[in-house]
Amino acid sequence: MSQASQETSASTQFDELPTAPPKRKIRLSWPGKIGVSVLIFWAIIVVIGPTIAPYHEADILDEELFIVPGSDEMYPDTDFQPPSSIVLLGSDYLGRDTLSRILFGARTTIGISLLATLLAYLIGVTLGIAAAVGSKFLDMCLSRVNDALLSIPSIMFALVLIAALNSPGIFWLILIAGFIYAASVFRIARSLGQEVMVSDFVEAAKVRGEGLWWIITREVLPNIAMPLATDFGLRFVWVILFISSLSFLGLGVQPPMSDWGSMVKENLSGLVYGSVAPLMPALAIATLTISVNMIVDDISAATGGKLAKRMIS
């Protein structure tokens, strides 16, 4: 009895020291904060861009707009106009307003990329988890097919598909981009899933007699959601660049619809005249992709940088 009371008094004095580190929170660094603001800015533009645009994306501006008061020039050039109060970011090779086209193009570029990335995730995560939890045979089949897909350069692969389908519409563009990027998502989802599948808590669930569905949705997915979200950001950036590259080659979004990638391409000749027309959409692509990257950096720092290694694929 006396020993027991002695022990309780001692235990109040020497509690077990906390072994758990404090919960890591995502802390935004300065670049991260800038990234978030830029991202929010573009998100707003996607929603209201077309309504605040001074002109329609396909409008070829009237020559009259550019007549300098007092000059006797009747038919001034409307193409590659420098920035002015009439065209804030100048005009493009057909004399369309660059600002309006960027505002309209935000919806196309971001929309297509987002849908394609979501599609890539839908396919990649589903098959990746299936490979991680399924039989060895299933894993081998899926992984070998995936390896084969990954070995084909993505732009080449897309070019062949687009050519075969004879320049199909935006719908097919999304499908192709989603399909091509699903391969790398598959790899990440599979390796993350495999890691969780061998953990003790999944084993505990198996011993309990849990079904596969419960294990996937309750044990595996919550534990890989964070790394996948980080990868989603990066993958999204890749898809934007990919779609823009295709548009630049003239195989992506078709005129007169505006899209940042094709805008760079159309106005390339303007560089000779010192026009800003090809630079502005390029700048738009750069701000969007760099800001996503800056946010991803912060998230992966919060998860201990473990993801960084896996994502070099």
Added chain:
Amino acid sequence: MSDLLEVDNLRISARNDDDELTPIVKGVSFKVARGEVVALIGESGSGKTTIALSSLGYTKPGLEFTGGEVRLHGEDVISMDSDQLRGLRGQRVAYLAQSAAATFNPALTIGEQVTETCVLHGILTQEEADARAETLYRALELPDPDKLGKRYPHQVSGGQLQRLMAATALCGKPDLLVLDEPTTALDVTTQIEVLKAFKSVIKQEGAAAIYVTHDLSVVAQIADHIVVLYAGEIQEYGTAEQVVEKPSHDYTRRLMHAVRPPPAAGQGDETTGEHHRDAPALQVKDLLAGYGRIQNGLPAITVLRDVNVVIERGHSVGIIGESGCGKSTLARVMAGLLPAAEGQVLLDGGELKPALEQRKREELQKIQFVFQMADTALNPRQRIDNILGRPLEFYLGLKGDEKRRRIGELLDMVELPQEFAGRYPEELSGGQKQRINLARALAASPEVLLCDEVISALDSIVGANVIELLKRLRKQTGVSFVFISHDLSTVASFADEIVVLYAGRVVEKGTTDQVLSPPYHPYTRLLISSVPELRVGWLEETMQTQEAQAGIDRVVTLKDKGCPFFDRCPLAIEGTCDQETPPVRTLAGNHAIECHRSEAEFAH
């Protein structure tokens, strides 16, 4: 100047994300004289490793020195620049990490790695270093000292690797050795061999050492002075005899209290109550199991052979053996995680299907598995109430208020406050997580609880508390326990019956009293004599015994024929023990020993 190292009012703090400093080490002072071993002892989080590393002028990332001095030969190492530190580390102060297996590069030979540091620092030429390494191998009593340097790390045993780490550290004749828990991960029989080698080589080389550990009985064997730490402060500082024999501080006494007494007969928790003698709760019959593809009825690697274990209702059976003996495999077979190749697992007398997927939900409910590492056994993304609630829902169909009430009861049972229901596992300490881990298994209202090394990863005081909890739960619930551990003292303090496994065979089984008192199987005798005792001088006495000399420093080998213990056995009979499977001798009261020798022969 007699003091080699002086640590003077050392302060180290951690800087968090908000740039706030939290003190980790709060004004610690001690001295290490030439040729002396000073032990830093404390539980995890006490700052012992942080203090030890400061003698190398190093702090872990996120920590910084905020005051005090660490003087080596009167020179402050904290204020040294990186060039000076390079001269210090590896030359004058050498560090020995906890896990040798993780430190050695598997692609390089042992010799290259042992000599690398001193050759790199230009202390010795390669030839001199090789010769020095060979002397050290001899001093550390490593086998084949002249050829050892040509071998690769995977070709020697864990205990040998640990000693080779010492050779690496000593090669450049450092003034000070820093040993960070060098024997914690080792089996008892290996630990004793490593301790002995360390002790003699430190004496021989005249080096001083800082020995970091949480194990007071190990410290008693090797240290001259002991520094007892708690939460970054010195609780007690004195000579080894003083601290071990006449501890003056409360905390030291608590540490000593938590050291499990050496296993002795009459200690087990004998269940006296009359239980139904009908069918045992769980029984394993003629089990053969292993890993890899099964061909001709035999798995590629056979881990368990001829295993027969009976767990009576309400009893607790301890399963003991060194790493690699198959004790966890046995638990996995019982749980159905690893289907057996041959033999049966019976629950309440009814045969269970070997694989998990074929077993019924009621059968699964009756056998619950408690995993070793609570850190990894609890899903970090689930709250405690979800973790405990799931088995209630899954097996018992409890919902809503009823479920919530039961979760509260379970938390009470494992002595945790109710508010923990809303926390995530990472917000709990190691011992608390282990309690949740237990509560989850209890939630299923099982008949048999399989506890796989449940306290091995915990600090001694915390572990002792968990054992107390288990004892209480056993009385409360009447659940049968299978208690797996490599630590004989733990098993002895908890189990009614003990099964001793060696290389996949049951070498001895019986009640705790029977197993812990003569007659012993030679292996049981070795195990019992290897558990360090909390007194100075124990190590030297033990090394004199016949068992120790024959059995220590050998690798467990799985064999197809004969007795697996043959290589290490002082009583081995050449031609019989290595050829024929030993017979099971049943002694009084169902005490069984598997050995060729007769009762009279091993009773000595």
